Amino acid sequence: xxxxxxxxxxxxxxxxxxxACSLMPCRREQTPVLRLIGDSTMADKPVEETPERGWGxxxxxxxxxxxxxxxxxxxxxxxxxxxxxxxxAQVLADLNEGDYLFIQFGHNDAKVTxxxxxAEAHTAYKANLIRFIAEARARGARPLLLxxxxxxxxxxxxxxxxxxxDYPGVVREVAAQYGVPLIDHHARSMKLLAELGPERSERLFxxxxxxxxxxxxxxxxxxxxxxxxxxxxxVKLAIAGLQELKHPLIKYLKPGAEWPQPQPPPxxxxxxTPPKP
Numbered sequence: 001x002x003x004x005x006x007x008x009x010x011x012x013x014x015x016x017x018x019x020a021c022s023l024m025p026c027r028r029e030q031t032p033v034l035r036l037i038g039d040s041t042m043a044d045k046p047v048e049e050t051p052e053r054g055w056g057x058x059x060x061x062x063x064x065x066x067x068x069x070x071x072x073x074x075x076x077x078x079x080x081x082x083x084x085x086x087x088x089a090q091v092l093a094d095l096n097e098g099d100y101l102f103i104q105f106g107h108n109d110a111k112v113t114x115x116x117x118x119a120e121a122h123t124a125y126k127a128n129l130i131r132f133i134a135e136a137r138a139r140g141a142r143p144l145l146l147x148x149x150x151x152x153x154x155x156x157x158x159x160x161x162x163x164x165x166d167y168p169g170v171v172r173e174v175a176a177q178y179g180v181p182l183i184d185h186h187a188r189s190m191k192l193l194a195e196l197g198p199e200r201s202e203r204l205f206x207x208x209x210x211x212x213x214x215x216x217x218x219x220x221x222x223x224x225x226x227x228x229x230x231x232x233x234x235v236k237l238a239i240a241g242l243q244e245l246k247h248p249l250i251k252y253l254k255p256g257a258e259w260p261q262p263q264p265p266p267x268x269x270x271x272x273t274p275p276k277p
Contacts, residue, residue, distance in 0.1 A: 032249060033070070034070070035095065035141075037104070043073035051213065067252045078118070096140070097139065097140030103132050109124075148164050203227070204229055205226060208220045
C-alpha cells in the first residue's frame with residue numbers, strides 16, 4: 001500500500017471509530033466500586049470521638065484513588081439484623097453491575113441470648129450468606145466472603161483460643177459450594193496473634209484510659225475491636241488474601257501496599273459512607 005493510501009486508510013478507520021462512539025458510548029474500563037458489609041470490626045468509626053477503627057475504614061488507604069470504597073458495615077450487626085433493619089435492602093438498591101461486595105459477619109451471629117441477632121451457624125447464618133451471594137449476583141455484582149477476625153483470647157498458658165466456633169467453617173463451606181472467592185481472615189488473624197503472643201498483640205486492640213476521648217469518657221479495654229495499628233494490620237491480611245487469590249482488585253493497590261509492611265499509608269483520608277438509616 002502506498003504511503004498516501006495507508007494514511008487515508010488510518011484516517012478513515014479513526015473517523016469510523018469516532019462515529020461509532022458518538023452513536024454508542026465506547027466501552028471503557030469500569031471504575032472499581034467496592035462495597036463492604038459486616039460488623040464493628042469492619043465499620044467506620046468517628047475519628048474525633050474514639051481511636052477505634054474498623055479495618056474497612058482504613059482499606060481505602062491501600063488502594064489508588066480511582067477505587068471507590070463504600071462501607072456499609074455497622075457496629076453490632078449480624079447477618080440477621082443487617083437484613084431485618086433494612087441495611088441489606090439499602091445495599092441492594094446501590095449495587096451496580098460489576099461492583100465488588102465484601103461480606104464478613106459472625107461475631108454477633110453467635111449471640112445466642114439475643115434473638116434479634118442470633119443466627120445459628122449451620123442454618124440461619126448459612127442461609128443469610130447464601131442470600132447475600134445470590135441477590136448480589138442477580139444484580140451483576142461480584143461477592144467475596146471473609147471469615148471473622150480472631151478475638152484476642154489467650155489462655156493462662158499464653159495459647160490463643162478460637163472464639164468463633166463453627167462460623168468460620170460455614171463461611172468456607174459456602175464459598176466452596178457456591179464458587180465465591182474467600183479470604184480466610186480468621187485463619188490469617190489467628191496466625192498473626194499467635195505469633196505476636198499475649199503481650200505484643202495487645203497494642204492492636206482497644207486500650208484507652210478514661211478522659212481522653214469524648215466518645216469514651218470512661219475509657220475502653222477490649223479484645224475484639226482495633227486501634228488504628230490493629231485495623232491496619234487486618235487490612236494487610238486482607239490484601240495478602242487478595243494477592244493469593246490473584247483477585248482483579250490487586251492491580252489497583254498502591255505501590256508497596258502488601259503484607260508485611262511496617263506502616264500504613266498516611267492518615268487521614270476522606271472516606272465515603274452511606275447515610276445511617
